[in-house]
Amino acid sequence: MPEPTPTPGFTLSTATSAPSRAMRLGVCGPVGTGKSSLIALLCRELSDRLELGVVTNDIYTDEDARFLRSAGVLDADRIRAVETGACPHTAIRDDITANAMAIEELEEDYDHRLEMVLVESGGDNLTATFSPALVDVQVFVLDVAGGGDVARKGGPGIERADLLVVNKTDLGPFVGVDVPRMVADATAARDHRPVIGLSRTDRDSIDRLLTWVDGRLAEHRAGSLVPVDPGPMAAHSHAHEHTHTHDQGGEPVGVHHH
Numbered sequence: 100m101p102e103p104t105p106t107p108g109f110t111l112s113t114a115t116s117a118p119s120r121a122m123r124l125g126v127c128g129p130v131g132t133g134k135s136s137l138i139a140l141l142c143r144e145l146s147d148r149l150e151l152g153v154v155t156n157d158i159y160t161d162e163d164a165r166f167l168r169s170a171g172v173l174d175a176d177r178i179r180a181v182e183t184g185a186c187p188h189t190a191i192r193d194d195i196t197a198n199a200m201a202i203e204e205l206e207e208d209y210d211h212r213l214e215m216v217l218v219e220s221g222g223d224n225l226t227a228t229f230s231p232a233l234v235d236v237q238v239f240v241l242d243v244a245g246g247g248d249v250a251r252k253g254g255p256g257i258e259r260a261d262l263l264v265v266n267k268t269d270l271g272p273f274v275g276v277d278v279p280r281m282v283a284d285a286t287a288a289r290d291h292r293p294v295i296g297l298s299r300t301d302r303d304s305i306d307r308l309l310t311w312v313d314g315r316l317a318e319h320r321a322g323s324l325v326p327v328d329p330g331p332m333a334a335h336s337h338a339h340e341h342t343h344t345h346d347q348g349g350e351p352v353g354v355h356h357h
C-alpha cells in the first residue's frame with residue numbers, strides 16, 4: 100500500500116499552542132448581600148499572582164462595574180458591564196449571549212492570558228443561578244443581615260451552588276443572628292457541600308475563601324472541573340406585561356406574563 104499523499108498546506112495541529120480558557124467563576128445571590136465586595140476582595144487578594152477579569156450584570160446601570168473600578172482593585176479596562184434589561188436572572192441562565200460575548204471579548208483583548216473571569220449576577224431573589232454553560236463554578240452569597248432563617252429556606256443556589264458564602268458575619272451580634280448556627284443550618288441544607296462564613300474583617304475567613312478558589316483553579320487547570328447545574332429557579336411571574344407585535348399588520352397580537 101502506498102503512503103497516503105499529505106494534503107498540501109495541511110499540517111496536523113498538535114494543539115499544544117491552543118490558548119487555555121480562563122476559569123469562569125459566577126457570584127450570585129440576593130440584592131446587597133456583598134457580591135461586588137466579594138469580587139473586590141478576590142481581585143485585591145489575587146491580582147498580583149493571577150490574570151483576572153470581571154463581568155458585572157446590572158438591570159439598567161453599570162453601577163457594579165463602576166463600584167469595582169472605583170475600588171481600584173483591578174485595571175478599569177478589565178472590568179466590563181453587561182446591562183441585562185428586565186430580568187437579571189435571564190442573562191445568566193436563559194440567554195447567556197451578552198455575558199458570553201463580554202467574557203470572550205475580555206479574553207481576546209488580553210491575548211487569552213486571563214486565568215480567571217469573575218461574573219457578578221444582578222442582585223436577584225433567592226433562586227437565581229448561573230447556567231453551567233456560562234460559568235465553570237458558582238458561589239451563592241447570603242448575608243447574616245438577611246436573617247438566620249434564610250439558609251434553611253433552601254432553593255437551588257443555597258442547596259447546590261459549588262460554595263455558599265454566609266457573608267458579613269461581623270454583623271451577627273448587631274442583628275441578633277447566631278452565626279455558627281446559621282452556618283450549621285446552611286451546611287445541613289446543602290448536604291455538606293461547602294459553606295464559608297465570611298467577613299472582610301475576619302482574615303481567617305478570607306484565607307478559607309482563597310483556599311477554596313485555589314482548589315477550583317487547580318481542578319480547572321487539570322481539566323477535572325466539571326460545571327454542575329444547581330438547577331433552575333422556581334416557577335415565578337413578573338409584575339410587568341410585554342406586548343408583542345408580530346409582522347402581520349403591526350397590531351399587538353398578544354400580551355403575556357412570563
Ligand SMILES: Nc1nc2c(ncn2[C@@H]2O[C@H](COP(=O)(O)OP(=O)(O)OP(=O)(O)O)[C@@H](O)[C@H]2O)c(=O)[nH]1
Nearest residue numbers: 129130131132133134135136222267270298299300
Ligand atoms: N459589615 C459588613 N458589611 C459588608 C461586608 N461585605 C460587604 N458589606 C457591605 O454590604 C453592602 C452591600 O455590598 P455589595 O458588595 O454592594 O453587595 P452586592 O451583593 O454586590 O449588591 P447588589 O449588586 O446591589 O445586589 C455594602 O455597604 C458593603 O460595604 C462585610 O463583610 N461586613
Ligand SMILES: [Mg+2]
Nearest residue numbers: 134135163219
Ligand atoms: Mg453588586
